[in-house]
Amino acid sequence: MVKDLVANSPFINLEFIEAGELFNESNVEKLFDYYKIDSGSVSFNLNRDFVDYRITPFFSTEQISELNINNFDLDSLSYFQVSEFLNHHSFSSIKIEKSDIAVYLQLPDNYDFYLKSLSKKNRHELKRKKRVFEDKFDDFSYEQSKDKTVFDEFITLHRNSTGEKGDYMTEEIEKFYKALFEEDKWAIHYLKHKDSMIAGAFVYETEKVDYLYNSCRDHNLDEFNTGTYLNDQLLQNSIKKSKQYFDFLKGEEKYKFHFGGEVHQLYDLKIKV
Numbered sequence: 001m002v003k004d005l006v007a008n009s010p011f012i013n014l015e016f017i018e019a020g021e022l023f024n025e026s027n028v029e030k031l032f033d034y035y036k037i038d039s040g041s042v043s044f045n046l047n048r049d050f051v052d053y054r055i056t057p058f059f060s061t062e063q064i065s066e067l068n069i070n071n072f073d074l075d076s077l078s079y080f081q082v083s084e085f086l087n088h089h090s091f092s093s094i095k096i097e098k099s100d101i102a103v104y105l106q107l108p109d110n111y112d113f114y115l116k117s118l119s120k121k122n123r124h125e126l127k128r129k130k131r132v133f134e135d136k137f138d139d140f141s142y143e144q145s146k147d148k149t150v151f152d153e154f155i156t157l158h159r160n161s162t163g164e165k166g167d168y169m170t171e172e173i174e175k176f177y178k179a180l181f182e183e184d185k186w187a188i189h190y191l192k193h194k195d196s197m198i199a200g201a202f203v204y205e206t207e208k209v210d211y212l213y214n215s216c217r218d219h220n221l222d223e224f225n226t227g228t229y230l231n232d233q234l235l236q237n238s239i240k241k242s243k244q245y246f247d248f249l250k251g252e253e254k255y256k257f258h259f260g261g262e263v264h265q266l267y268d269l270k271i272k273v
Contacts, residue, residue, distance in 0.1 A: 002078050002264050005053070005104055005247055008206040010185070010213075012055040019179035020046045022172060031067070040070035048075045050176070052102055052211075052249040053266075056081045061089065064273060072271040075099060076250075082269050093272035103261035104247040107239050114239060114260075122258050129225040130232060136224045140193045142233040144203075151181050154188050154200040158216040165216065177202065177214075189237070191230050199226040201234060209245040210238045231259060 010016045017033055024036070024045060031037045034055050036045050044054055054076050059069070074085075082096060108114050115123055155177070158169045180186050181202075190200040199217035203210055212234065217227045238246045248256045250266075 001106070003080060004208055005102070005245060005264060006056075006078055006081070008209045009053045009211060009247075010180070010204045011051045011053045015183050016051075016180065017045060019176055019183075020050055022176060023047055023050065037067065037069070040068050041073055042067075042069050042071070043073045044075065048100075051076060052213075053078070054081070057085045058088070064089075070273050072269065072273075074269045074271075076266050077269055079265065079267060082267055085269070091271050091273055095270040097268045097270070098265060099268045100250045100266045101252060102247065102250050102264040102266060103252075103256040104245055104264055105235070105259065105261055106245055107235070107243055109239075109242075111236050111239050114235065118260050122260065125258065126228070126232065129228045132223075133225045133229040136221075137193050137198075140191055140198075142189070142230075142237075143192055144187050144189045144237075146181070146187055150188050150190065150197070151178065153197045154190070154202065154216065157197055157200055157218065158214070160218075161216050162219050189230070189234055191226060191233070199230040201230060203234070208243060209247055210234070210243050211247045211249060213249060228255065231255070235259065 006012070014033060024030075028036045028038050030045060031042065034045055035042050035057075042059075044051070054074070057072070057074055057077075059067075063069075076099065077085075086094065108117060115126075118126065155169060155174050159166055161169075181188075185205050187203055187205060188200055189203050190197045192198070197218075198221055199215070201215040202213045204213055205211075212231075215227065215230070217230070235246055248259075248261055
């Protein structure tokens with residue numbers, strides 16, 4: 001199950017790695033595209049803040065010797081990846097630590113089945129919040145787009161967010177998102193009211209899984225549950241397209257569990273060769 005989430009994700013694709021290279025330190029040596037090596041210590045190339053899943057690490061005994069690798073410091077691995085890597089080698093010291101969690105949904109065949117799978121409390125609360133939204137916005141649409149003007153509107157809406165979310169969208173981050181958006185499978189899903197985006201989501205779509213990489217909303221409209229309504233529309237869209245999973249990715253936000261999310265535990269792996 002979690003193997004599908006990792007294998008279909010954008011984070012193991014070279015296009016994603018290349019887009020994120022603007023965040024890398026220039027004085028560190030890159031290794032096999034996905035890694036970097038510094039004084040004999042190997043870690044992943046991109047900062048964990050931008051990457052939710054990792055490629056399954058593999059180094060042969062010969063590579064470890066020839067590259068003079070002394071340590072591995074690897075983050076954001078699923079347990080099956082940790083097991084696969086350790087099964088190939090014997091090391092002098094191994095430390096496995098629970099780190100971030102991702103949250104995902106295994107999707108049913110239709111939306112009614114999805115609602116029935118929720119707890120009575122969460123199902124009632126979702127319906128209540130949707131009524132509040134629909135009572136306020138009688139003229140709205142749920143849309144998805146690859147259009148540059150929609151991308152620009154998403155960036156503006158994100159920058160206008162309160163707190164850390166608003167501060168996050170720097171010019172450098174925008175450049176990164178733009179590079180991703182120009183690749184296949186990335187799209188912006190959004191709620192539109194009176195020609196304006198009131199909530200938006202940056203989504204990566206595959207045949208099996210849809211991934212919610214980031215989202216934002218007009219905080220002046222928070223009392224009308226725009227974020228909840230957009231997430232519900234995202235799930236309905238994924239179910240209609242017969243996706244097997246919807247992945248909220250890293251983060252322990254409560255709303256993910258209100259939608260019925262399950263925990264995908266990730267691990268950090270520290271090794272002395």
